[in-house]
Amino acid sequence: MKIDLIQPFISSLDAVLAEMMNAPITIVDLTMEEEGYRRKGLAAVVGFKGQIEGRLVLDMEPLAAARVASYLSGSEVDPSEPIVPETICELANMVIGNAVTQLNDRGFQFKVLPPSILTEEQCAKTERNSEATVLSFETPAGAVHLNISMRYHARRSGERAPVSVL
Amino acid sequence: MKPFEPLTRKRDAQSVRYLIVDDSVFARKSLAKIVEAFGGEIAGEAGDGCTAITEYERTKPDIVLMDITMPQMEGIEAVERIVQEHPDARVIMVSSVGYQDNILAALQKGARHFVQKPVKPEVLYEVIRCVLSDDNATMSTASQGEISR
Numbered sequence: 001m002k003i004d005l006i007q008p009f010i011s012s013l014d015a016v017l018a019e020m021m022n023a024p025i026t027i028v029d030l031t032m033e034e035e036g037y038r039r040k041g042l043a044a045v046v047g048f049k050g051q052i053e054g055r056l057v058l059d060m061e062p063l064a065a066a067r068v069a070s071y072l073s074g075s076e077v078d079p080s081e082p083i084v085p086e087t088i089c090e091l092a093n094m095v096i097g098n099a100v101t102q103l104n105d106r107g108f109q110f111k112v113l114p115p116s117i118l119t120e121e122q123c124a125k126t127e128r129n130s131e132a133t134v135l136s137f138e139t140p141a142g143a144v145h146l147n148i149s150m151r152y153h154a155r156r157s158g159e160r161a162p163v164s165v166l
Numbered sequence: 167m168k169p170f171e172p173l174t175r176k177r178d179a180q181s182v183r184y185l186i187v188d189d190s191v192f193a194r195k196s197l198a199k200i201v202e203a204f205g206g207e208i209a210g211e212a213g214d215g216c217t218a219i220t221e222y223e224r225t226k227p228d229i230v231l232m233d234i235t236m237p238q239m240e241g242i243e244a245v246e247r248i249v250q251e252h253p254d255a256r257v258i259m260v261s262s263v264g265y266q267d268n269i270l271a272a273l274q275k276g277a278r279h280f281v282q283k284p285v286k287p288e289v290l291y292e293v294i295r296c297v298l299s300d301d302n303a304t305m306s307t308a309s310q311g312e313i314s315r
Contacts, residue, residue: 105266112235
């Protein structure tokens with residue numbers, strides 16, 4: 001997977017979490033996975049389709065999500081409250097939305113699907129022979145993991161197919 | 167959140183009434199908290215475009231804050247239908263997807279402005295003030311913050 005496709009997701013997550021948690025975050029690990037993603041905490045999945053297709057999983061420790069919900073609601077939120085999974089879904093939506101905006105500016109066309117909570121322990125692979133990038137972040141409230149699986153579906157707008165001259 | 171000078175309607179100096187449309191309860195709560203800090207009143211909420219249309223009819227809000235990606239009916243189609251029936255409707259799109267095609271489509275269907283998530287309160291405040299002042303409907307003289315475009 002090309003790093004220039006991943007970078008918008010990293011910068012997007014950085015910007016969204018920094019804004020929503022009002023604190024800096026740090027990347028602590030980056031790995032590639034060929035198997036389906038096994039969630040570590042509460043996770044939301046967002047699909048996208050278009051010239052690049054795939055899905056993003058945002059996985060957070062419940063305490064980290066509760067902290068975001070608390071910060072935005074102005075009152076203490078317990079990790080067991082229903083607003084916590086909602087928070088993760090909306091954060092995932094913001095992360096992918098901001099990343100897609102950056103990629104669109106580079107000529108990639110996408111459509112983002114509504115987010116949903118990942119209830120299974122393991123997320124199925126999206127495509128044959130595809131691998132996922134897993135980024136782990138450290139925040140003041142706990143660990144956050146971002147799993148991105150995508151593949152090219154078409155050329156970017158403006159690009160032309162090669163023409164044989166022979 | 168820093169304090170904001172309350173925005174009121176020019177015609178009767180009453181609070182600005184908002185309809186908040188987003189499929190995420192979290193996003194609706196977050197937006198409600200922000201507009202209440204502007205002195206606003208929540209007239210209604212909707213989780214999809216279809217409900218937004220019926221809630222608009224029922225509540226006749228001063229401002230609609232409308233998400234784009236939603237189940238059943240997306241925000242851009244809901245804007246089109248609301249503005250067809252109510253050409254004076256003031257709809258502000260609030261979405262995490264802020265690329266040019268989306269913004270243009272929303273504006274062409276009748277939205278007045280676009281704010282990208284995560285919403286910065288000072289940006290939304292200036293956008294609402296700008297949209298209200300389009301119709302000379304606000305009496306706030308606050309000038310802090312910047313508009314998003």
